[in-house]
Amino acid sequence: MPVDQVGTLALQRALTQAADLLDAVTPEDLSRPTPCSEWDVRRLANHLIAQPRVFVTMLQGAPPGWNGHEDYDTALGDELRSRGNTLINLWRETTGETMLDPDWQAVEIAxxxxxxxxxxxxxxxxxxxxxxxxxxxxxxxxxxxxRKGRAFADARSAPAGSDAYTHLAAYAGREV
Structure with missing residues (x-):
């Protein structure tokens, strides 16, 4: 499929918002539980930071290396911004057809x-x-x-009047 520039813009916005939220994480927050039952904030933050690297690797045609270990506990937002900028710049340079979808990458981040x-x-x-x-x-x-995979469970319903992020989380199988 041809590169979707609107999807790239949505991915960029998703990365920026995630980085802004990571800026608010304090050392005391790192051990907090998350809706991802096996992850605390530290592991979730490191997963978010790893995603642009994984996506860049895929966009360059190499295996993603999902099992790479990231372990940051400071400057989380800055690290995601740096990696996110690399990913967005690569998307902007990508021409022609690709099997990848910036919207799917935005789903993961959002x-x-x-x-x-x-x-x-x-x-x-x-x-x-x-x-x-x-x-x-x-x-x-x-x-x-x-869904039958580990990343997202079957879709659930969000309560009436929920914002779009809560609807997305419910659709991703999260308890909202």
Whole structure:
């Protein structure tokens, strides 16, 4: 598929919002639980920071190396911004057809941004709701509501009146 520049912009916005939220993480927050039952904030933050590296590797045509270990406990937002900029610049340089989708990458970042906000006791009211709306459409298009993988569980319903991030989290199988 040709590179979707609007999807690239949504991914950039998702990365920026996640980095801004990571800026708020304190050392005391690192051991907090997250909606990802096996992860604390530290592990979730490091997963978010690793994603641009994984996506760059994939976009360059190499195996993703999902099992790489990241372990940052300071300057989390700065690290994600740096890696995110590399990813966005690579997307901007990509021409022609690719099997990858910046919207799918935005799904990953947006869902984990909700996870992080929840773990920190913050709302998602101040986030760009259009990023989550686009991610929800992409998730439905790519995965559908029934899932057998580990990353996302079967879709759930969000309470009436929920914001787009809560709807995305529920669709990703999170308890909202």
């Amino acid at each position: 869902v984990h941004t909700w996870d992080l906000a929840r773990a920190l006791g913050r709302t998602t009211d101040g986030l760009d709701q259009s990023v989550a709306q686009r991610a929800l459409v992409a998730m439905d298009r790519i995965l559908g509501p029934t």
